[in-house]
Amino acid sequence: MSLAVQRADFDRYMVPVFNPLEMILVRGEGSRLWDQQGRDYIDFGAGVAVTSLGHNHPALVKALHDQAAKVWHVSNYFTNEPALSLAKKLCAATFAEQVFYCNSGAEANEAALKLARKRGVDINPEKVEIVAFNGSFHGRTFFTVSVGGQPKYSSGMGPNPAGIIHVDFNDIEAVKRVIGPKTCAVIVEPVIGEGGIVPATPEFLQALRDLTTANDAVLIFDEIQSGNGRTGALYDYMNTSVVPDILTTAKGLGGGFPIGVMLTTAAVGNHFKPGSHGSTFGGNPLACAVSEAAFDIINDPAVLAGVRTKAARAAAALRAMGERLGCFSEIRSSGLWFGCELSGALAARAGDLVGKGAANGVLMLQAGPNVLRIATSLIISDAELDEGLRRLEKTCIELLS
Incomplete structure (x- = not known):
């Protein structure tokens, strides 16, 4: 069979910043994907926690189809109905009073960090320091990759932006040593994602809230991955007693359609003025229409309860395995x-596990060489969940033999 495109075309035509697996995926439904040869895969990666409602969800398809027949783009010289409708729902469901739209998590964090710096400078020209955490990841723009706590992503491109301080995650005393009058913001993932799925302790988050308040700095929660139902709450801050000043999110909000959002209070957001920041495609009618449809499903107590139930089922199975x-x-x-922290003969073999898993029909992720990362659809069926776990176990057995 002659195919119009093949995996070799990636190596021929694409800038080599990725190294995808050999198959080319062409179709999805629910938590299954199919490649060009018709092989099926259970999706335990959800496009890096993006396809929150699985593939080809009818409500999202309808929203996209309906909006595509109306208007695709109007620019930010104008506004549009889907953008305003989604913004009202986001604010009603969270602490936020204002919304900024963009296209990705990196852009949402870029906006948050710029806003925090702008507010700091409005207060005191020297109030520009940002406290962040080792092991964190906040995006791929030069500012966000510098704020992220993994030097491998920011090295080799010349001087990084100044005024960024990194300390260890979950270390309250370390934060106390570096926060002060020059601090404009602390940015934290309530659950570190790329660094290994490591939750912040409640005491740590409360200390960040207390310290930022005492030093007139803003607390930014990066919920790019942890938001939109992923942790069993609409946003993970709702699992705590801590409310941030700025929350960023993306990934699962669009269910696969690119969108990024910064949520904030009016007191903070009003430090931006027309022209301070922007995004050509931010608030795109197509993106907002699809995201509103996804949000309406995710922000349902029954769906969120289902996440918690399925999470307990999967966690028990993984621990037993x-x-x-x-x-x-x-x-x-x-x-x-x-x-999943790997041990024994699988130690430091997350890449092998991901590759072998794909060969066995289960798509997974890694978070460093020693952590297998799994992020399913929020509404994955029990049958698909069990089948994916069966294929994962088969993969582990084969690699251990």
Whole structure:
């Protein structure tokens, strides 16, 4: 069979910042995907926690189809109905009073960091320092990759932006040593994602809230991955007693359609003025229409309760698998988001596990060389969940033999 495009075309035509697996996926439904050859895969990665409602969800397809027949783009010289409708719902459901739209999590964090710096400078020209955490990840723009706590992503491109301080995650005393009058913001993932699915302790988050308030700095929660139902709450801050000043999110909000959002209070957001920041495609009618449809489904108590139920089912199965096979030393989880610490003969072989898993029909992620990362659809069926776990166990057994 002659195919119009093949995996070799990636190496021929694409800038080599990715190294995808050999198959080319062409169709999806629910938590299954199919490649060009018709092989099926259980999706345990959800496009890196993006396809929150699985593939080809009818409500999202309808929203896209209906809006596509109306208007695709009007620019930010004008506004549009889907953008305003979604903004009203986001504010009604959260602490926020204002919304900024963009196209990705990196752009949402870029906006948040610029807003925090703008507010700081409005107060005091020297109030520009940003406190962030080792192991964190906040995006791929030069500002956000510098704020992220993984030097491998920001090295080799010349001087990084100044005024960024990194300390260890969950270390309250370390934060106390570096926060002060020059601090404009602390940015934190309530659950570190790329760094291994590591939840912040409640005491740590409360200390960040207390310290930022005492030093007139803003607290930014990066909920790019942890938001939109992933942890069993609409946003993970709702699982705590801590409310941030700015929350960023993206990924699962669009269910697969690109969108990024910064949520904030009016007191903070009003430090931006017309022209301070912007985005050509931010608030795009198509993106907002699809995201509103996804939001309406996710922000349903029954759906969020289902996330918690399925999460408990999957966590128990993963822990039992680890005990039977000796392959996982720890299962860290936050809703339908798992970090499986590898041990024994699988130690430091997350890449092998992902590759072999794909060959066995289950698509997974890694968070470093020693952590298998799993993020399913929020509404994955029990049958698909069980089948994916069966294929994962088969993969572990094969690699251990």
